[in-house]
Amino acid sequence: MPPTGTPIAATPEQLAAIRYNADGLVPAIVQEASTGQVLMMAWMNAETLRLTLEEGRTVFWSRSRQEVWRKGETSGERQWVRAAYYDCDGDTLLFVVDQDGGGACHTGEHSCFFRAFGAEAASA
Amino acid sequence: MPPTGTPIAATPEQLAAIRYNADGLVPAIVQEASTGQVLMMAWMNAETLRLTLEEGRTVFWSRSRQEVWRKGETSGERQWVRAAYYDCDGDTLLFVVDQDGGGACHTGEHSCFFRAFGAEAASA
Numbered sequence: 001m002p003p004t005g006t007p008i009a010a011t012p013e014q015l016a017a018i019r020y021n022a023d024g025l026v027p028a029i030v031q032e033a034s035t036g037q038v039l040m041m042a043w044m045n046a047e048t049l050r051l052t053l054e055e056g057r058t059v060f061w062s063r064s065r066q067e068v069w070r071k072g073e074t075s076g077e078r079q080w081v082r083a084a085y086y087d088c089d090g091d092t093l094l095f096v097v098d099q100d101g102g103g104a105c106h107t108g109e110h111s112c113f114f115r116a117f118g119a120e121a122a123s124a
Numbered sequence: 125m126p127p128t129g130t131p132i133a134a135t136p137e138q139l140a141a142i143r144y145n146a147d148g149l150v151p152a153i154v155q156e157a158s159t160g161q162v163l164m165m166a167w168m169n170a171e172t173l174r175l176t177l178e179e180g181r182t183v184f185w186s187r188s189r190q191e192v193w194r195k196g197e198t199s200g201e202r203q204w205v206r207a208a209y210y211d212c213d214g215d216t217l218l219f220v221v222d223q224d225g226g227g228a229c230h231t232g233e234h235s236c237f238f239r240a241f242g243a244e245a246a247s248a
Contacts, residue, residue: 036160
């Protein structure tokens, strides 16, 4: 599959259904299309949700840097959106993506959820 | 697989790695073990994370009701934890579960993420 974005034409009704928190943010879960693996969770505001749908690649709001965070812009680990969902309450988003590069995590791991709770995991 | 919980013995180091927000909460993604489907996202505090790991079933904190929310206690739609993860920053949790009953969503849908962005989805 070519590494390009496919825009998603959200309707005004769909966009109006999204409920942002007091900081104007909504959590966005990212799942890999090919494996079903949950890769990461980050935050979007209304602008970066719009950019994500328009560009067909994930764009987040960095809470630590307080700026637009175009995922993979410098690392090359971009995420191409294949489907986008919002939940029953409109307060969580889910993006199914093709992950470019080695993975989603800044540690080099493929998924940010690489640590399991439990004694076995602790000694792994 | 029998509908019972399997406790997960998290280490003190693992529990200490979790970073709660200003309200003392951390987002918890729930994914179905058999299908890989993302079912829902809800919130836990330190107490309900502990209960989830001890009981081997998801227990959340209800922000709207401000009380412990033992998922499926009245509806029967319990979630039995098969694996539990925390992310690189320690500020998001992921639970892989067996879902009891019809599904995770109070609407009757199997997943809370049953609405897609896009023109086709809008007319579906």
